[in-house]
Amino acid sequence: xxxxxxxxxxxxxxxxxxxxxxxxxxxxxxxxxxxxxxxxxxxxxxxxxxxxxxxxxxxxxxxxxxxxxxxxxxxxxxxxxxxxxxxxxxxxxxxxxxxxxxxxxxxxxxxxxxxxxxxxxxxxxxxxxxxxxxxxxxxxxxxxxxxxxxxxxxxxxxxxxxxxxxxxxxxxxxxxxxxxxxxxxxxxxxxxxxxxxxxxxxxxxxxxxxxxxxxxxxxxxxxxxxxxxxxxxxxxxxxxxxxxxxxxxxxxxxxxxxxxxxxxxxxxxxxxxxxxxxxxxxxxxxxxxxxxxxxxxxxxxxxxxxxxxxxxxx
Numbered sequence: 001x002x003x004x005x006x007x008x009x010x011x012x013x014x015x016x017x018x019x020x021x022x023x024x025x026x027x028x029x030x031x032x033x034x035x036x037x038x039x040x041x042x043x044x045x046x047x048x049x050x051x052x053x054x055x056x057x058x059x060x061x062x063x064x065x066x067x068x069x070x071x072x073x074x075x076x077x078x079x080x081x082x083x084x085x086x087x088x089x090x091x092x093x094x095x096x097x098x099x100x101x102x103x104x105x106x107x108x109x110x111x112x113x114x115x116x117x118x119x120x121x122x123x124x125x126x127x128x129x130x131x132x133x134x135x136x137x138x139x140x141x142x143x144x145x146x147x148x149x150x151x152x153x154x155x156x157x158x159x160x161x162x163x164x165x166x167x168x169x170x171x172x173x174x175x176x177x178x179x180x181x182x183x184x185x186x187x188x189x190x191x192x193x194x195x196x197x198x199x200x201x202x203x204x205x206x207x208x209x210x211x212x213x214x215x216x217x218x219x220x221x222x223x224x225x226x227x228x229x230x231x232x233x234x235x236x237x238x239x240x241x242x243x244x245x246x247x248x249x250x251x252x253x254x255x256x257x258x259x260x261x262x263x264x265x266x267x268x269x270x271x272x273x274x275x276x277x278x279x280x281x282x283x284x285x286x287x288x289x290x291x292x293x294x295x296x297x298x299x300x301x302x303x304x305x306x307x308x309x310x311x312x313x314x
Contacts, residue, residue, distance in 0.1 A: 025288075043213060049136035056125045056145070064109045065089075087111065125149050137168040144178045151182060155189070158182050166212075173219035174240065177247045180212030210254050216247035217267075221226075221274050249280050256288060 009281025058065065065088040089110045095101035104110075129146025132139050143165030151158035162179035169175055183205045187195060198206060224244050225231040248271040256264035265288045272281040 011077040049132045049139045050140060052128050052135070053139075053141065053145075056128050057129075059125060064111055075181060091166070099216060123149065123153060126153070133165070133168075138167055140165070140172045140174050143169070143172075143175050147178055147182065151185075155182060155186055159186065163258060171219060172225075173216045173223060173247060174217065174243055175244050176212045176216035180209045180216060180247070180250065183209035206254075206258065210251075210258065213247055213251040216244075217251040217271065219246050220244040221271070226272070245275070247282075248275070248278075249284070252284055256284075261288060 064088065087110060089095075089104055089108060090101065092101065092105075093110065095105075097104070126146060126149050129149070132142035133146065136142065143162060147158045147162045147165070150161055159179065159182045161180050162175060162182055165172070165175040165180055187198060187202045187205035187209060190199055190205065195202075195206065223234075225234055225236050230236075251263050252271065254266045255267060265285065268281050268285045268288065272285065273279055277280070
């Protein structure tokens, strides 16, 4: 499965045959479509890609369908946000169907409301994301979430998958941000998390990480909404906000560690002026002004499961 990017047929072979046929048909139509039909087909590609993403969530939840938008996370984050979701199939206390409802719960995947929320293992998901990005090469979450699962199998394949995503979506800061994290992890594997005395390959990975963080940071400054209304219109999520701030911070930290202190300080001030407030950048500015090193490059990039916190769809 780790060859999903280099040999995509291997990954596609693990998805249901009708899905592969439909994906190929959409790709063929997109190739031969007249300009007047392009908009309609793009909508079809987006809809099919979204449907595939829903299938990955259904797989993660062992085939159990939950009602969207009703999960509540605990304040300290100790309880999964989907733990309180009501399933599409109701529990016995709320099910008026009697014997039919009991039979439904017996033959379909269904958990008791008291059962803990657990996810299935992720490796089988990779082929869905390969098809998702074939059908719709502008599926940002197809690339980012697919790379998340692929990275556990092959970091090299994950970086190549994200390279492809960056080529197809050069304005998507999310892809550049995750690509930077993958390359930084590859650099750490070359010489350890301290990034000391990197070899030629490790330095190549580090340079790629720095360029990607820089790209993500500049795109963030151009795209980040200034008001709640603009955020709602753009569909800017809490994850986008977390990732955009992390991109700005990491660009500064790596520039300080491996580039130029004056440039790092200039960037930190510029980024803070754009954000208005931030819990990390003021401390970096203070440390750099006093000549302190500040946080090391061992700082962890966000590695949350991208599926967590996403409302499940029926």
